[in-house]
Amino acid sequence: MVLQEQEIAFVREVLPFWKDLTETQRSELIDHMRPRSFARGDHLHAGEADCSGVFLLRSGQVRTFIISDSGREITLFRLFERDICIFSASCMMPNINFDVYIDAEKDTETLLIPTCAYKALSAQSPAVKEYTAQLIASRFSDVMWMLEQALFQSFDKRLAAFLLEQRNIEDSLTLRLTHEEIAKHLGSAREVVTRMLKVFQDQGMVKLSRGGIEIIEPRQLEQLAE
């Protein structure tokens, strides 16, 4: 057994199917799990080349995104502490035939259930299968939300909503983000982000500085995003 007591307590807490497992299944699962740490910018998963398994996020933040042939990126959804990252085990799901990438946005501590262990558990436990299906459906809903934003919302609204989301995540009006990073979240180009941020600055909603964006008028941004 590699996991420590407090890590096992965490697993018990965040896995909804824990209560449905037998004692043997529980101990086998714990035996297979490993702590994995990622620094900001590290890849947890890089397309079909990877299939590490299911990551339980103990701390930190990751983003799941897609990349176009020409290298453009767009964020599908982000995961936080206590979230479960399932697309890093997508090779075990025959009908999921698209490639996603998963990067750490902050230093991130995880516990990994390797694909083979998760697959074996799924085969034994209907509760695990059911949980996987629910998780996939949730991510599908996340992606549909993003899709509607990306296709139907004007860019100024999307940028305003993103800045507010970021404020909520950071719990701060000062956002440490480059224009390039924002562009990758929104599937846009750096120049487009810079141009719109300057419009926001002219309207007194934000103040731009080297390496950061300060939100001056959150209410105005909220009105725009609505």
Next chain:
Amino acid sequence: MVLQEQEIAFVREVLPFWKDLTETQRSELIDHMRPRSFARGDHLHAGEADCSGVFLLRSGQVRTFIISDSGREITLFRLFERDICIFSASCMMPNINFDVYIDAEKDTETLLIPTCAYKALSAQSPAVKEYTAQLIASRFSDVMWMLEQALFQSFDKRLAAFLLEQRNIEDSLTLRLTHEEIAKHLGSAREVVTRMLKVFQDQGMVKLSRGGIEIIEPRQLEQLAE
């Protein structure tokens, strides 16, 4: 029992979980099923207001799409003969929390498994649950494909690909489609479609006429779409 012999034979053929059902489950399922016909343009499902159940397509063609607040549409995927339409039962899936619309693109014959019957069967049969999960994962993959096209492909390539898809569906180089209909498939505006079709016509790839588009140079369209 409302279904006729040949309809029951069809059910046996297209439902992958039929072999896993007990005799009682099979006869209950058949007892609950009803034939439903839709004319071209009819709605099979209109957002969260509807939850008829699972449609088995005996003939015809349907498209699943989303609508923006301002009435813009984009097609997520299309279903054909022998396909199973599951989003018309999405109210029974707690983690699917987005609204889709489903319209008949041609006169369409279906067999309906009402939501309550499908739900009851799912609760009894792991094979049905598993099949539902697989189907949702497949549709997720369909939507991801569309998403990548819509976000990362230029409009001329998408239009060329759509015309070729339509040729394959109709098995004809003469397509009976309005520019408005194409715009709704691609999440665009009619004017944009018309403008691009005129460019295609100038390049000798298509010939436009009242109510139709004739593909003159499929090879050129293929090169463009690639």
